[in-house]
Amino acid sequence: MAKKKSVKDTSKFLQLRSVESGYGKLQILFGVDMDINPSDITLIIGPNGAGKSTILKSMFNLCDVYKGKVMYKGKDITKLPTHDRIKMGIAIVPQGRQVFSGLTVKENLEMGAFMTKEKELINTRMDEVLGHFPVLRKKLYDNAYSLSGGQQQMLAMGRGLMQDPQLLLLDEPSLGLAPKTMQEVFEKVKEIRDEGTAILMVEQNAKAACEFADKIYVLEEGRVAMHGGREILKSDKIKKIYLGGHEK
Amino acid sequence: MAFINYVIHLAILIGIYSIVTFSLNLAVGFTGLLNLGHVGFFGIGAYVSALLAVQGVSLWISIPLGALAAMVMGIILAMPTTRLKGDYLALATLGFTFILGSVARNWTDVTRGALGIPGIPKIVKGNTEFLFVVVVLAVVSYLAMWYISRSRFGLTCEAIRDDELAAKMLGKNTFAHKALMLGFSALFAGFAGGLFAHYITFIDPSIFGINDLILMFSMLIVGGLASVKGSAIGTIVLFLIPEPLRFIGFPSSVLGPMREMIFALILLLILIYRPKGLFGKVDFS
Numbered sequence: 001m002a003k004k005k006s007v008k009d010t011s012k013f014l015q016l017r018s019v020e021s022g023y024g025k026l027q028i029l030f031g032v033d034m035d036i037n038p039s040d041i042t043l044i045i046g047p048n049g050a051g052k053s054t055i056l057k058s059m060f061n062l063c064d065v066y067k068g069k070v071m072y073k074g075k076d077i078t079k080l081p082t083h084d085r086i087k088m089g090i091a092i093v094p095q096g097r098q099v100f101s102g103l104t105v106k107e108n109l110e111m112g113a114f115m116t117k118e119k120e121l122i123n124t125r126m127d128e129v130l131g132h133f134p135v136l137r138k139k140l141y142d143n144a145y146s147l148s149g150g151q152q153q154m155l156a157m158g159r160g161l162m163q164d165p166q167l168l169l170l171d172e173p174s175l176g177l178a179p180k181t182m183q184e185v186f187e188k189v190k191e192i193r194d195e196g197t198a199i200l201m202v203e204q205n206a207k208a209a210c211e212f213a214d215k216i217y218v219l220e221e222g223r224v225a226m227h228g229g230r231e232i233l234k235s236d237k238i239k240k241i242y243l244g245g246h247e248k
Numbered sequence: 249m250a251f252i253n254y255v256i257h258l259a260i261l262i263g264i265y266s267i268v269t270f271s272l273n274l275a276v277g278f279t280g281l282l283n284l285g286h287v288g289f290f291g292i293g294a295y296v297s298a299l300l301a302v303q304g305v306s307l308w309i310s311i312p313l314g315a316l317a318a319m320v321m322g323i324i325l326a327m328p329t330t331r332l333k334g335d336y337l338a339l340a341t342l343g344f345t346f347i348l349g350s351v352a353r354n355w356t357d358v359t360r361g362a363l364g365i366p367g368i369p370k371i372v373k374g375n376t377e378f379l380f381v382v383v384v385l386a387v388v389s390y391l392a393m394w395y396i397s398r399s400r401f402g403l404t405c406e407a408i409r410d411d412e413l414a415a416k417m418l419g420k421n422t423f424a425h426k427a428l429m430l431g432f433s434a435l436f437a438g439f440a441g442g443l444f445a446h447y448i449t450f451i452d453p454s455i456f457g458i459n460d461l462i463l464m465f466s467m468l469i470v471g472g473l474a475s476v477k478g479s480a481i482g483t484i485v486l487f488l489i490p491e492p493l494r495f496i497g498f499p500s501s502v503l504g505p506m507r508e509m510i511f512a513l514i515l516l517l518i519l520i521y522r523p524k525g526l527f528g529k530v531d532f533s
Contacts, residue, residue, distance in 0.1 A: 060417065083419035098414035100407040102474065102530050110400075111407050114419040117400070143529075159418070 012074045013038045013198065014059075014167060019068035021058040027066065028054040030222045037215070038166065041189065041199040045206040046219035052202040053095060055219070056169045059200075060085060060092050072167075086114050091165035093156045095172045095202075101145035105136050108144050108155055112162030122162075129158045132188060150181035157188065161197075168192065170201040174208065186212050206233070256375045262487050263382035264443050267389045269467045270479035271436035277473030277530070278397050279429045280409030282334060285325055285341035286437055287461040288348040289318040293438025294445035294455055295352065295359065298368045301446065307371055311442035318438025319431045326427035349456035364452025371446045378447060385443065389436055394476050396432055405429045406474065409530070459508070466511045470518055472528025481526055489514065 014036035022028040028051040036042045044052045057063040059070055061082050070078045077085055091112075100108050109129060113122045130137045133154040139147060144155060153173055160168055170189065174182040182205065190212050193199050203209035210216060210233055218226040218238060226232050268290060275283045297314030301307055329340045352359045359365070372378050396402050407415045408422050415422050445451050463486065471482020490507040498506065523531040 062413075062417070082416060083421070086419040092417050094414055094417055098411045098417075100410040100414070102406055102410050103403060107403050108407075111404065111415070111418055111420075163418075 012071065014073075014200070015069075015071040016055070016058070017069045017071065019055075019058055019065060019070065021054060021063050021065040021068075023063055028063075028222050029058065031068070032058075032219075032222070032224055034217060034224070034227075036167070036198060036200055038198045039193065039196055040214040041193050041201060041212055042215045042217065043206075043209050043213035044200070044202045044217045044219055045204075045209070046225075048204075049221075050219040051222040052219055053171050054222075056092060056171050056200070056202055059090070059169060083114070086163055086165075089164075089166035090169065091160040091163045091167070092169040093160040093171065093173065095175060099144040099147070099152050099155050099159070102143065104141050104143055105147070105155055106140045108159055109136075109162050112159035114163055125162055125164060129161050132161065132191060133158050148181075149177055150184060153177065153181075153185055154188065157185075157192075161192065165197060167198045167200065170199060172202055172204055174203060174205045179208075182208060253375060256379050258487060258491065260375065260379050260382050260447060262483055263379070263386040264440050264447065265464075265467065265487065266480050266483040267386055267436055267440040267443075268464055269471060269483045270390060270393050270476065271433045271440065272464055272468050273471075273473065273475070273479050274393060274397065274436070275430050275433035276468060277475065277528070278402060278409065279405040279426055281330065281426060281430060282338040283341045283430065283433070284338050284461060285344040286433070286464055287456055287458075288341075288345040289322055289434035289437035290441040290444070290460070290464075291348055291352065291451075291455040292318040292321055292434075293441030294451050295365075295441075296438070297442035298365045298445040298451055299358065301369050302365060302367060307369065307446060311439065311446065314442040314445075315435050315439035318441065319435035322434025323427050323431040325434075326430040330423060330426040330430065345456055345458075345461065349453050352453035352456060359453070362453060364450055365445075366450045368445050368449045368451065370449060371443070382443060382447075385439075389439065390476065390480070393432075393436060396429075397474075397476070401425065401428070409474075462508070462511060466515055469515060469525055469532055472525030473532065474529040475525070475527040478525055478527035485526075486511065486514070 016032050016034040019029055019032045020027060032055060044055055046052050054063055058065050061080065065078055069076055072088060072090065077088065100111060103111070109126050110122060113125060116122060135151055136155060136158060139151065144152065147155060157170070157173065173185050173189065177185060186209060189199055189201065201209065210230055213230065216228065216230065216232055217224055218232065226235065226237055232238065268286070272283070272286045275281045275286070293314040296317040297310040300310035300313060325341065325344055329337055332340055353361050370378065371381055404415065404420050405425050408420065408425055412422050467482040467486045468479070470485055471478030471480070490510045493503055493506055518525060519532065
């Protein structure tokens with residue numbers, strides 16, 4: 001796989017400052033602040049409807065950001081078009097394993113190579129990605145719809161990695177997966193992080209994902225309720241949020 | 249001799265319509281755009297080429313110009329409509345076909361309205377020679393459309409068909425891809441329309457009719473979406489299956505509706521028992 005990537009100023013990697021966003025008139029996020037470090041797995045957890053996926057969409061110009069700023073490596077990217085964000089090294093793997101079912105595994109991966117049209121470079125990158133997901137190598141010419149759920153998730157992640165990103169946004173990678181496969185997917189996420197790609201992951205399965213996370217943000221009703229290391233999971237506040245209690 | 253002429257006539261129509269089916273497949277099968285304006289592009293190609301040719305313009309210029317006019321209309325149509333999805337896109341593009349039919353009927357100074365345009369020059373004199381020309385042009389068109397569908401651009405259109413949001417998240421300009429693919433689809437439909445006009449030598453506003461649209465979609469669905477082979481086989485099957493009816497001796501008032509009934513029956517059977525068509529990659533739903 002690729003050499004470990006390095007980011008010079010780690011304090012300004014990805015920052016959200018007082019972000020308020022939503023869909024049309026429906027506001028979901030209310031003044032969210034976040035700091036994401038390079039080479040970390042940052043996890044966003046919270047109950048349904050807390051606005052976890054909207055945070056990722058705010059970073060990728062896929063919803064309306066009314067107020068606040070999204071800063072990446074010191075630059076304001078709040079209003080930047082999606083393709084420019086990809087050029088800057090951000091990739092997203094959407095929720096629900098959105099693979100292109102009519103295309104083969106190879107074609108799906110090629111679709112991810114946004115930055116280049118050079119065949120040789122695409123092949124080198126594909127080789128690196130297949131190094132992470134050897135199961136896909138055996139199915140390179142199979143249609144994506146014939147893959148199992150876990151394999152489709154790996155393909156979606158592989159497609160994101162084809163862009164050689166410095167930051168990978170993952171929206172519920174464990175959704176609908178069997179526990180064993182889910183564990184496998186999280187191991188892969190860790191592997192990708194270890195090679196220097198920062199991960200920002202939204203996850204419903206908080207318990208399993210927290211084992212791999214370096215930093216955790218807990219979201220409640222569109223606001224950051226807590227953040228910190230793994231130790232915050234032991235807090236009573238977390239239990240209340242997950243059991244439906246509301247902190248005043 | 250009469251039977252041979254009949255077979256040649258059928259083969260010419262199959263050649264022309266197989267280009268139409270594949271071009272419709274570019275938009276519907278490969279890109280997922282439920283475009284009911286295809287018969288409009290076919291008609292534009294026929295009208296533009298016929299009008300130029302009767303004014304003395306060479307067929308080598310009039311037919312490509314007809315195809316280009318259809319392509320331009322395709323891209324213009326894409327501007328407001330490709331942001332629509334499914335049924336809405338279908339309705340909007342169907343409206344486009346009706347508008348074109350209305351223009352052809354009412355812009356009498358140019359199109360002669362319902363009287364149509366007679367005396368359109370043929371590409372070559374004999375039908376056997378015409379068949380040769382059509383086969384060559386159909387093969388060239390197929391190769392060109394096959395190349396488009398297998399190119400990076402074509403694969404991106406397939407990705408958009410499967411999941412437009414995911415394609416956007418990969419930085420693809422989905423609107424530009426859909427507009428250009430609709431343009432290519434219209435280009436080849438217009439080209440086939442030109443060939444049709446210069447074969448039949450007469451066209452009138454009925455070329456924008458709903459019956460032809462149903463025929464085009466039947467050929468597409470029977471052959472299968474996103475399939476090169478399916479486009480050709482679907483055309484052949486739909487053209488040949490109703491032909492034996494001619495020899496039974498039904499009056500033409502019965503023959504026409506029976507053809508429509510057969511198309512409807514074939515479509516129903518295909519959609520129930522083989523939703524992907526004979527060779528399709530994706531099903532119509």
